[in-house]
Amino acid sequence: MQARKVAEGVYWLGAVDWDRRLFDSLIPLPDGTSYNAYLIAGREKTALLDTVDPAMAETLMRQLDGIAKIDFVVSLHAEQDHSGTIPQVLEKYPQAKVVCSAKAKPMLMDFLRIPEAAFITVADGETLSLGDKTLKFIYTPWVHWPETMVAYLEEDRILFSCDFFGSHIASSDLFATDQGRVYEAAKRYFAEIMMPFRSVIANNLEKLKPYDIQMIAPSHGQIFDQPAWIMEAYQDWATSPPHNLVVLPYVSMHGSTKIMVEHLVSALVDRGIRVELFNLAVTDTGKLAMALVDAATIVVGVPTVLAGPHPLAAYATLLANALRPKAKFLSIIGSYGWGGRTVEILAGMIPNLKVEVLNPVLCKGLPSEADCKALDDLAAAIAAKHKEHNYT
Structure with missing residues (x-):
């Protein structure tokens, strides 16, 4: 699948894995999954947010053909289904810097042997300017690892949420048009991956409330161009009485x-x-x-x-x-x-x-x-x- 336009200067890249049926040798995937990366082309700088599972690296690298320069590779979460292709991206774009949280840096060095000089760490609330586009990084620890963060594209009001609000579902749809199907997949994802961290998720939902979020672009599953319903569902799953x-x-x-x-x-x-x-x-x-x-x-x-x-x-x-x-x-x-x-x-x-x-x-x-x-x-x-x- 080719790169797909999400908004002006914002593109979905990644791979739809129609055939995967097990995650972490533990979690059933009856509907497959997707590994979503996002390219943000600002007037001065270009950023790639996350990559794909190493098994799908060739797909991402083909999508990057014709992209002359990437300045930043943002790692929102160090787990390999998101970070695993960063070494190949750095080989293609050796001038690029890996942007991540302070806790993610040693993880990425351990998992992928990325040299320390390649990193820029960002603090909670710090921004990164691409010229006419600004990414703000918001720490969301334990959603579902300790180093995770999300990125808010201020001008377009898009939240790049990584595993937060994700769903293991393979589809040719870019946006979550089949709400019933996506709701079930998202609830399964929450139950299997997020539920142990309900109290922390509730805190992170509160942390996101000040932001005007018009779109949520997760790293698994479809993009929510009407994000209110998935945020309400998370609020219910995490905080409502049984x-x-x-x-x-x-x-x-x-x-x-x-x-x-x-x-x-x-x-x-x-x-x-x-x-x-x-x-x-x-x-x-x-x-x-x-x-x-x-x-x-x-x-x-x-x-x-x-x-x-x-x-x-x-x-x-x-x-x-x-x-x-x-x-x-x-x-x-x-x-x-x-x-x-x-x-x-x-x-x-x-x-x-x-x-x-x-x-x-x-x-x-x-x-x-x-x-x-x-x-x-x-x-x-x-x-x-x-x-x-x-x-x-």
């Missing part, structure tokens, strides 16, 4: 845990609580992460294996602990054959979650009438908690 929702990841080996799960789901629905159910043997972990953004309660359905929790349930519990959702309550249901320490082990896996643990329900073999009554009591307790806090 919803009247129970997320129930489960795995069942011989059917007993599944019977318990189905009984609890019915009891919760009867009490006006929405439930999202995830069979961990087949589920998309990205979908699970998205549901955790809104959940007030998490219930893990788990059979006991070798005296402990089934590994898939343990993984889901570790995932929730790492993502740090805003859920307020947690419980465990499941079955066992001859004993074990499932509850104790899972409880020890969630030190990051600030949750109240509600009475677990474990049964031996198939659930009895008394076990079903305990599940009804758990559903009633969850409903009471949600009503007490006015979750909607």
Whole structure:
């Protein structure tokens, strides 16, 4: 794909990766992704904002054919899917300086072996003039690494947000025209990457409020030429109370845990609580992460294996602990054959979650009438908690 005009003197460069299905050997990418770089041609100087993943370096370098001079290569974030092609760009434009935050400089030197003399570091709020265009750098730490910053193009009122407001989605559209599709991709991106840093993201959203932002150009996904809705979505995901929702990841080996799960789901629905159910043997972990953004309660359905929790349930519990959702309550249901320490082990896996643990329900073999009554009591307790806090 060729360079595409975003505004006068501002161009999208980069690569659309239609085929990538896994990020960091961890995160599913059902819709592919894109690596966005931006060329800003001022009257006196030219800046390239970020580059592309090294696997797509050839695409970016072809797009730079015919660009006689680049004065600055701005690195908003040191992770290699953004910075990885900087060495090739510097080889083509040896006079260019790498502009980054003070924390990014040693990272880029370590990751890419860029010599120290190539760098210019900028402070929070510092500006860089390109002649008739001015970039202002705003530190946004932990969105989602400690060195990250964004750049605001003052004359055009464009925010180059790097991973902030990004989405893993491959598309030929330059702008976010399909809001429903982009909303889902952006929520998945927030859930998998940004959610552990909700409180810091809330602070960074406040930091951006004084700026008149007419366009957001992230480093993954489409450009937001009507940015209000994605900023409102981030505000909701990061700061709003959880919803009247129970997320129930489960795995069942011989059917007993599944019977318990189905009984609890019915009891919760009867009490006006929405439930999202995830069979961990087949589920998309990205979908699970998205549901955790809104959940007030998490219930893990788990059979006991070798005296402990089934590994898939343990993984889901570790995932929730790492993502740090805003859920307020947690419980465990499941079955066992001859004993074990499932509850104790899972409880020890969630030190990051600030949750109240509600009475677990474990049964031996198939659930009895008394076990079903305990599940009804758990559903009633969850409903009471949600009503007490006015979750909607």
